[in-house]
Amino acid sequence: MAKRRSERPILITDAARSQDDQLRSRQRRYLLMMTIRAVCLVIGAVLVGTRAPLLWLWLPLCLLGMVLIPWLAVILANDRPPQDKHRLRNRSHPTPTEEAPQALPTQRTIDADD
Template sequence: MSPGGGVVKGSERDDTPVLITAAAPSHDDEHAARKRKYMIMMGLRIPFLLGALACYQTWWLALGLIVISIPLPWAAVLIANDRPPRKAERVNRFQQSSRQIEGGNHQIIDG
């Protein structure tokens, strides 16, 4: 049967795994995503510096592009080293109640 509940016929089979848990991505996938973010941010620095070089006659524009490119390595390291936030989970903790097993007033019957 398919995940939707129907019958799977010969060539319609889907071999992709079905996610059945809310598990976090693997460490390798998380590391690859962080490396990708770092490379993109560091790659953005090159066009800013080349743009500043191309606009050297307009000093204020060249200076602005250089100023924008200065914090990019710092931001890239911070973003690449930051891990994704943890999921907010409701923790089931023991709550001790002040109730007693039996009340204090008992009717006594003499026989």
């Protein structure tokens, strides 16, 4: 039997991601960037070994990738989601008073005792 619209649970969309999810995504991003760095190293070695045309162009690009990518990977791996925007407000400017939220229509609350 399909639930009526009023009986469906309300989703919390503003909830922050869990610490484990944040760590997992940062680890994946770091691993991806380090893999790209390793690919740059292999491509650079192959280009030097084969004396490829335009070596003067491709080799500095590979070297740049091998130097910049680890730096960026560490910075991004240690990056956290931004804090609440309200914490960055200047203290000399008072925050405007917010109006009381409108009363929501009565909805069914799911409780552990139900």
